[in-house]
Amino acid sequence: MYWGGVMAGQIGHGMMEEDVWRKGPWTAEEDRLLIEYVRLHGEGRWNSVARLTGLKRNGKSCRLRWVNYLRPDLKRGQITPQEENIILELHARWGNRWSTIARSLPGRTDNEIKNYWRTHFKKKAKRPSDAAEKAKNRIMRKQLFHHQQQLLNQQQQQQLQFNLDISKFEENNNRFPYISQTRQEMLNNICPNTTEEQGNFMLNGNYSVPDSSTDENLWDGMWNLDDVQGNFSNKTGLYNLVAPYC
C-alpha cells in the first residue's frame, strides 16, 4: 500500500496540487463510496467522484475500479471453454482489440480477457511444456488456421483484382524485355524478405500449407495477423496478409 501521484489541479474542498491521490488496492469502504456515487449519479463524470464523495482517488482509478470490478453485471469465475473459443476466434479477427472482444462476452471485461490471453495462450504457444500441451496447441493452430483460410478465400477475390491490375501494368509496359520481374519486384517492395515460394502464394495463388515442423513459426506469425481483413488492394492489407511468411 502506498500513496503517490501529484494532483493536476484543485479538485475542491481545499485540496490543492500538493495533495496526492491514493493508489494501490481498494478498500471495502472506498468500494462502498464508489458504488454509492454511481447509484446516485450514474456512470461517467469520474473526475467528480473525489469532489462528491471524498474519495482520494482520481477519475481514472474510479472508472477502472467500477468497470473491472464493481459493475453489477460482471460475470465471476473462470473463463468457460465456449468463451475461450470466442476469444480465440475474435483475437484471430481483431488482434489485441480487447474492448472489442469483450463486447462479445457479456460480463467479461477487456482487462480480464487481456489477462487471460496473456497467461493462457501467448505463453503456451511460445513454449509448450509437454505433449498434451503441444497437441492442444496444434488443435488451436488448426482452428485458427482454418479460420484464416476462410479469410484468405474471401481475399482471393480481391487478389484477382490485384493480379488484373498488375497484368494491365505489364501490358502497358510489355515493350520492356525485363518486365517478367515486375511482379516479384512489386512484392519485394511490400515484403522484402519474401522467398520465391512465398512469393508464388502472393503472386500466383499457389499456396502450400507449411509442414508441422514449422508449426511454431506459423503459430507465432499468426499473432501478427491482426488486420487480416484489411483491404488487400492497399499496401497495409497486403503486408498483414503476408507478414507471417516474411
Place this chain on the structure above:
DNA sequence: AATCATCGCAACCGCGAGCCC
C-alpha cells in the same frame, strides 16, 4: 520447512480520440 519460480489478477501509466468552450 524454507526458498525460489511461476501464475493470475488488480491496478497503474501513457496515449489518443472526442467533445466542449
Place this chain on the structure above:
DNA sequence: AGGGCTCGCGGTTGCGATGAT
C-alpha cells in the same frame, strides 16, 4: 482553429497466491 478536459483503450507493472524443488 485550438486548447483543455474527460474518457476509453492497450500495454505494463506490482504483488499475493500457489506450486515446485
